[in-house]
Amino acid sequence: MTVIVTEDDFDLAEIYAKLRTPKSPPSPGAVTVFVGLVREMNNNRPITSMTLEHYPGMTETRLEAIRDQAMQRWPLTGATIVHRVGKLGPNDQIVAVGAASAHRQASFDAANFMMDFLKTEAPFWKSEDTGDGAEWVSARDSDDTAKRRW
Amino acid sequence: MKIRYFAWLREHIGVSSETLPFDPSWVSVADLVAELKTKSDGHAKALSDMTLVRVAVNYDYVDLDHTLSDGDEVAFFPPVTGG
Numbered sequence: 001m002t003v004i005v006t007e008d009d010f011d012l013a014e015i016y017a018k019l020r021t022p023k024s025p026p027s028p029g030a031v032t033v034f035v036g037l038v039r040e041m042n043n044n045r046p047i048t049s050m051t052l053e054h055y056p057g058m059t060e061t062r063l064e065a066i067r068d069q070a071m072q073r074w075p076l077t078g079a080t081i082v083h084r085v086g087k088l089g090p091n092d093q094i095v096a097v098g099a100a101s102a103h104r105q106a107s108f109d110a111a112n113f114m115m116d117f118l119k120t121e122a123p124f125w126k127s128e129d130t131g132d133g134a135e136w137v138s139a140r141d142s143d144d145t146a147k148r149r150w
Numbered sequence: 151m152k153i154r155y156f157a158w159l160r161e162h163i164g165v166s167s168e169t170l171p172f173d174p175s176w177v178s179v180a181d182l183v184a185e186l187k188t189k190s191d192g193h194a195k196a197l198s199d200m201t202l203v204r205v206a207v208n209y210d211y212v213d214l215d216h217t218l219s220d221g222d223e224v225a226f227f228p229p230v231t232g233g
Contacts, residue, residue: 036233052232055156055225058209083232095233115233123206123225124232125157136158139229 002079003063005054007086010096019078019100028077028100032107034115036095038088042137045130052085052094055123059083066117070099073113074106081114083124113150119143151220153186155196156227159203162196172220179205180214182224197226204229 004010012035019031038050063081070079080098088094097118099110126137154167176182187194197203205212206225218224 053157054232055154055206055227058206058225061209119233120230121211122232123156123227123230125228126231127157136228137231139231 002081003060003067004080004082005056005059005063006082006084009084009093010082012093012096015080015082015096015098019080019098022078022100026077026102028107029102030104030107031098031100032104032111033096033098034111035093036115038090038092038094040090042128042130047090047128048131049090049129050088050092050094051127051129051134052088053125053127054083054085058123062122063118066114066121069117070110070114074099074101074110076101076106076110079110079114081118083118083122085124116143116147116150120147151218152223153182154223154225156225158228159196159226163190163192172218172222176218178214179207179212179216179218179224182218183214202228 012033016031016033019028021027038047040047067079067081070076076099078100082096084094097111097114099107101107120143127134128137151172152167152169155163160166176185183197183200187197200214203226207216207222
């Protein structure tokens with residue numbers, strides 16, 4: 001499990017178990033796993049559902065590249081990106097990013113880095129339905145700013 | 151060459167992909183965009199403001215001055231909003 005794009009929900013325990021106990025040594029001393037969820041409200045309007053479109057082929061290529069960059073930049077024992085596509089509901093899991101290393105700082109930083117790059121480079125598009133029609137979510141300038149700090 | 155559209159560009163244009171014979175007179179992505187805009191009102195609308203559009207050729211992000219080759223897969227889409 002390194003990079004997965006799927007319509008199915010994911011099991012956080014499974015992602016953590018693979019990072020905690022890699023197939024080959026060394027074992028990590030720290031694991032960071034971040035999970036992104038569908039918000040129940042956006043701009044004070046309740047969201048009934050969210051649909052995630054992506055660019056099959058390019059999505060996996062970009063996510064692999066982001067994971068590879070993290071593996072090169074920090075001394076990681078493992079790294080994982082799982083991202084869902086299709087129709088999701090409020091509070092559903094959207095994305096999980098995990099990084100394992102000997103010490104905590106590398107795992108925190110690598111997970112943070114992978115999320116910031118995923119947000120601005122991986123070809124996913126969210127459409128939110130509030131009950132009176134679906135709207136494409138606009139990209140945020142703050143995501144570009146977050147990426148630049150790396 | 152294969153052209154792909156995503157999110158609101160796909161909705162404006164009405165198809166998710168189309169195939170065009172490569173024209174050697176196209177030097178850059180900008181030339182292809184100019185050609186595509188003549189195809190329909192939907193194309194013209196979707197590609198009217200290229201500051202709102204990202205372009206990928208063979209899965210890599212490129213600028214409008216990127217040189218095209220026969221067989222390239224060119225994708226047009228809005229800034230990404232995953233995660």
